[in-house]
Amino acid sequence: MAIYIQLHSKIYGLLYCKLPFEVLSNIAEFLSLKDKIACTYVCKLWKDPFQVASWSYLKIYNSSSIYAITKPKTNEMTTYQINGKYAKGLYLYRTIRINSDCLQRIQQELPNIRNLTIGFVCLRKCNYGILSNWRNWKFLDTLIVEMDDFLANPPSGFFDIFSFLPSLKKLELVEVTPKVLELKVEDFDALQVHAPLLENIHLYGVLTTLIHKDIKNIAKTVPANNVTEFELNCLNNDQRWIYFFARKYPNLRKFILGTEEISSLPVVSCEKAVSLFASDLYAFSCLEELSVRMSGSSDDSHISFWKMFSSCNIPVKRLTYSPRFYQGTSDNISGRAIEASVKFFSNTIEELYISYFGAYKNIKDVTSALSCCTRLVKLNISTFRISIKLDKLLNGCKALKNIMLGEVDIDISSSAFNTRIPHDVSTISFVRSTITADTFNYLSPRCMKLQIMCVSESVISGSISEESGKLAIDLSSTNLKYFHLNGSEIKASNNLSDEPISINIINIHRPISRHSLGLESDINKEAKTGPIYTSNEKSMENIDASWVHIYRLFDGSGHWNSAKRVLGKKESKRARKYYSNFQIRNKAETDNEYLRSWRGQVLKKKWRKDLCRGYAEIRLGYIEKYDIDKEVWCQYERDLYRTFL
Template sequence: MPASELPYEILSLVADYLYKDYKFECIFVCKGWKTTFQELFWKDREVRSVKKLEDAAVAVKHSTSDFPYGVVLQTLTIVEACTLHSLLQSDAFETFYNLKHLVLEHVIIDSTDIKKITYSRPWKSLISLKLVIKIAKQNSLTPILIRLLTNYPSLKEIDVSPHSSMNSLNFNLKNFNTLHKRSPQLESIKGCFNLTNIHSNSVNTIPTTIAALHVTTLDLDLLDWDYLWLYYFSYKYPNIRTLKWKTMCESRERIVKEYNRNKAELLHSLKNVFPHLTTLEFYTEDRSTWSHALFWDLLCRSNVPIKKLTYILRVCFSSPNFQQMLIQRLLQSFEKTLETFFVAGNVSYDIRYIVRLNIPSCPVLVDLTLYDCGIYIDLDNLLDSCPALRRLMFTSGQLYISPEIREDPGKHGLRILGLDNVDASAPVFSYMSYRCRNLEYMNLDSIRISGSISEETGSLLINMPYTRLKKLDFHRVLFYPSNDHMNEKKVINLILLSQLKSSFPSDENEDHVDEIHDVDHLAWFHLFCKKITIGFESKIRKLPKEEIATATEYYKSTPATERVNLSEERKSFQGLVPKRFWEKDLWKGYVELRCGHIASYKMPLLWVDEDDY
């Protein structure tokens, strides 16, 4: 099919990947593209100011073209600062009467605007509105905002935030109730608010609040809040499917005391909390356990059907023991429904203080990410408890295998593995290769791998014969001859990537897989230090053929007892020597990472030196 005859649906997909200027140029390619790209170009527009929008409206009015600009333009972004007054008084919106999505990246509001809103025309086509607001006068915004939304009876999505953290949007119960009364079609609420204290006299009225049944998404950045707001939201938004709750404040002593005194009576009275909630994102900068306990009391006991859970702790008091308890509590609470679980802690990794994470049965968990939690994971416990797991990302911890011998561990379908700042032994990777035969993507970043060096070959073998990688990312990985000697003086700086020449091992010969020697050497690498303006930096380079021959001959002909330390401490940086002294690293041995197949690999620190080739 000629390009000029491509259908609208295909051209629309192509346009999604083009900058606006390129879309404009496509209008003039051929007649077959003109109408389609003209529509796609005008469908989503960005202008600098209200004045530029008005200029565009004038041009459209005087155009001799029969192209329906007013119908086509559906998404508009105004970048520069504008006043609410200039926006409401502009005639440009009469020209672009079918606008559905409006983004104002810097709108200035003051108390006099409420009168102008009263006399402005309703805007029935708009379904989503994003406002980044600068408040000209304090404490004047919320009633103006509520009144403004009255002009958009078809509004389904709002996104409101202050232009500066110095400004705040104060919301109370009345504001939320009025908002839904005037915008009954709202489905999504996103904003950065101060949620004011709920008076004790209002608590008894919360169970009788009129539910906003259309709302399915609530995304809040909270500068201040009272625990009663979750109690209120559970009644106000019974059909919530996505809840994003970001707290950027410390717990106030009064609120914590009230919560501890009243939580049993209030929270236990809730019989059905967010029964349709499937996605939860929780972020806290609270140094106490209060905000965590609140979510546990409200959600963990309520059998909420959460499928996707994100839990982020920042500037937090938490210890590895707290992180471990938190993760286990969440996994146990949502084990029957949880499919994606992301936890980002704030624990500095110290192997002396890490604690074991005992993972409960999570039969439908597909994606697991654990960042900076200071824990160690038993690989068998993980794979047995999460049979559906396909992606594992793990940082700042230890991955190990139990010394207990299992007769027939089941095969597992893990496909993607990412490790960062993790300690593991070579047998962990060999065992993973045996159990996870569908592993296709492996990202190793700043990890430390230990193992035994063969006296015969001089190599620390990381044997993954069942693994056929589509991509291997390899960055700042350090190798040590044993777990007891993880110091920079013992680091092994020569690395060999290899893959099997023979066919993929079968179950029948898996007992002899370590004896397979028919391998293809993909590349040899050397970790070295490079002098920079201040000090040194680590790099990795490919060995040229001559140096490969030297290394190969050394390990073939030099007995282990004659491999002696030739390095000079004064020329070493974190266990690395300069590139020209690479032979001084031979005595330490080398690492061979051997897979069934490696389709591609990437080493970000790879040093390219034309003199080597």
């Protein structure tokens, strides 16, 4: 961006210089330090805002940089004395050792720090703020402490340091070594006492075992009403702690929990947790975002966790669930866990993210559990391997707009084509999944608002016609802005074999429009815009039918990779002629005459060996752009994969 600005500054200098200081400062937040410095040379009016932005966040990695800040004052002011007032964020590498006097000088030179990242060893050397005047940092609202070189138990008075930070609103304790911080009920009470303004807490450690006295006093705990976000990563979890957090933080809106093992807990603790929640109908009454990353060795350990919430009215709108199971667990374990996670929030969920990458054999259909989420707008599932009937899912989730399914077996029910209920889905992405061709044929006339469809590293399966050799993938009723097909296989059974075989000839059939194919082709040029065709208007003058071949390519390092190209005019003519009389030609020819790769592909020059296997016709409606290329993910898929876990 900075290069662009410098090249055009002479022409557009007057226009750019009129931008207010605040606008330029906000722009600078998105630039690298190198680009910020470059922008200071564009014009005089740019110098100050970009110079200020260059000092917004400082990173100190060694003692020499510390000395540059704290060296004795002379008649000539140092750059830190001149610009230190602009610094809002400070990162001190966790191995840096500084004493109280040194820290006090840093506080004087950088008085407006709002965000501080510091190692615990620094805090220990500074006597936890007793000698240094931490009140100099009156604007400091975010403190991140890297807990390296930490003892299993926090030293006496450790949490007192937060009393010296009058504006602290966010606290994050990050574990960077195998040593574990033990957290007790008293520690959460101490946080509340010493930092009453805290709104966001992020802790890493191990929760100590709750004793009878702790359980008895949970209902009497003094609530920390300001806390709205709480993240905890712990090595174990007594489920009764969850109820403690519900009582301690009644206004919690976002709760992120990561735990390694819960199955080792006695059954009585799980039952007690359920009874505690049953006695308090208002637990987590403000919770809107819940994220759980949970490990366990049994199905019941996960289901009992979700059972805790069965008696509460929790208004969760955004749910993330990432179960982990150890080796040796039973099949279908994640399917039951997923059903349990959704069951108690089905009336409120608007966004659902589920990821699980364990291995189990039997396929579990979770469509019924998901289809009861009537308010669901965004669904992101990446799990190996469950089954989903897409028609039932869409019929149940009428508000669904955005779908990403990864590592999933996708099909439709036998009665799917009996009705033509419209759906409001605008974006669909299939990644590393198996999809039947009928799924696309079902979606085409029923998802008229569909704008984006991405199919990556997946397997599309269906039957080819014995007469025409065609496997139909019909999206002709859609009006897409973008279609992405990448790294996917199309498989079918022809009249010569009952085993699924790779279909390596694809015919992209669409009305002429502006598009990008992104393949090895000399004919890949922008076409003229044409009208949408109907079943009665199939004039070949308005139809683009590009023939694509998927072949094996040797990359020079001993590996055979897949590649794609658009067939030339003569080759395309030969393909059309072959399939015009496929039944007779197919009987006279077999595909066993040439060595294929493990994915069933031949070399580029042997493309005719693939004709007898049949071809897949992807029939698109009017479309602005489509890509069939080597890119793993398009930008739409990157956006769909984002979660807050």
